[in-house]
Amino acid sequence: MILKMDVIKNIVKERLQLHGIKPSLQRMAVMEYLMTHRTHPTADMIFNDLYPDIPTLSKATVYNTLNLLVERGVVRLITIEEKSARFDACMDPHVHFRCRSCGAILDVNVEAHWIPTMPDGVTVDMSETYCIGHCAKCNNLVNN
Amino acid sequence: MILKMDVIKNIVKERLQLHGIKPSLQRMAVMEYLMTHRTHPTADMIFNDLYPDIPTLSKATVYNTLNLLVERGVVRLITIEEKSARFDACMDPHVHFRCRSCGAILDVNVEAHWIPTMPDGVTVDMSETYCIGHCAKCNNLVNN
DNA sequence: TCCATTTTTAGAATCATTCCAATTCTGTTT
DNA sequence: AAACAGAATTGGAATGATTCTAAAAATGGA
Numbered sequence: 329m330i331l332k333m334d335v336i337k338n339i340v341k342e343r344l345q346l347h348g349i350k351p352s353l354q355r356m357a358v359m360e361y362l363m364t365h366r367t368h369p370t371a372d373m374i375f376n377d378l379y380p381d382i383p384t385l386s387k388a389t390v391y392n393t394l395n396l397l398v399e400r401g402v403v404r405l406i407t408i409e410e411k412s413a414r415f416d417a418c419m420d421p422h423v424h425f426r427c428r429s430c431g432a433i434l435d436v437n438v439e440a441h442w443i444p445t446m447p448d449g450v451t452v453d454m455s456e457t458y459c460i461g462h463c464a465k466c467n468n469l470v471n472n
Numbered sequence: 473m474i475l476k477m478d479v480i481k482n483i484v485k486e487r488l489q490l491h492g493i494k495p496s497l498q499r500m501a502v503m504e505y506l507m508t509h510r511t512h513p514t515a516d517m518i519f520n521d522l523y524p525d526i527p528t529l530s531k532a533t534v535y536n537t538l539n540l541l542v543e544r545g546v547v548r549l550i551t552i553e554e555k556s557a558r559f560d561a562c563m564d565p566h567v568h569f570r571c572r573s574c575g576a577i578l579d580v581n582v583e584a585h586w587i588p589t590m591p592d593g594v595t596v597d598m599s600e601t602y603c604i605g606h607c608a609k610c611n612n613l614v615n616n
Numbered sequence: 617t618c619c620a621t622t623t624t625t626a627g628a629a630t631c632a633t634t635c636c637a638a639t640t641c642t643g644t645t646t
Numbered sequence: 647a648a649a650c651a652g653a654a655t656t657g658g659a660a661t662g663a664t665t666c667t668a669a670a671a672a673t674g675g676a
Contacts, residue, residue: 386625407551442586449608457601464593
């Protein structure tokens with residue numbers, strides 16, 4: 329019998345190895361966290377949530393790991409919010425929306441990413457679109 | 473005879489007043505700087521360039537002013553780069569490109585801004601698209 | 617087991633930004 | 647012009663996210 333936990337852990341491990349990243353306990357934990365929490369967490373949120381399970385975990389390790397994952401193209405770095413960086417393990421094309429009043433960051437699905445025509449000689453290997461406004465919940469609060 | 477300087481200063485003053493911002497010496501200087509330097513500067517760059525002319529200028533004032541300008545919709549806050557915020561006084565639709573090797577941030581003209589279809593109830597009042605890759609100059613260095 | 621390399625760690629250091637309380641400036645009323 | 651109230655500016659301290667550093671721990675061969 330194969331436990332669900334093992335299945336997830338194997339997917340996580342494979343995804344890391346596919347990108348040449350040695351799957352240490354800490355790296356697995358950060359990657360699994362991002363794959364199972366689609367909340368665009370900050371480094372600090374990840375650290376705080378993982379810390380109870382890995383009491384020796386250091387914030388530096390979380391930062392090291394996130395930087396490595398971003399460098400290798402395994403997760404996306406999101407700068408939709410000035411205060412702190414956000415991370416997203418979903419690499420399918422989608423844009424991010426931030427609500428001005430509650431601060432939530434939501435995924436918005438799109439067919440493909442928009443890459444405008446660039447000046448001659450410029451090459452683009454990544455693009456991000458950020459939309460900012462008011463989410464459905466906050467709009468309702470105002471209208472009722 | 474009207475000096476060119478006066479013309480610019482008048483445009484700057486009008487743009488501030490149009491948005492209900494009292495045109496103090498410091499605010500005029502920051503706004504004029506942004507309108508005449510299309511380099512997407514950081515608060516620090518603005519402070520350093522303005523300081524020689526306004527020796528009493530404080531960094532807090534530069535931050536206060538930039539925050540006010542962004543709040544009132546007079547300039548754009550650009551978060552294409554994690555280290556520090558960038559500012560842009562051009563409100564015409566355009567997207568930003570950042571070169572991975574030299575760090576330059578360039579404007580790319582577009583007809584209109586892309587705003588993907590949002591989930592029901594979500595309203596968008598601003599959107600930004602960031603493209604990242606290699607600029608023409610850096611691509612040439614590699615290919616020659 | 618021993619050794620070399622990689623990874624993790626805690627805490628210090630850095631750096632952008634905000635906060636704070638005091639001062640200066642502005643415009644208005646006597 | 648003096649007195650005043652409110653707004654803007656100021657320097658420096660405080661904050662908070664991130665990076666750096668040097669030591670300790672883990673890993674994986676020979």
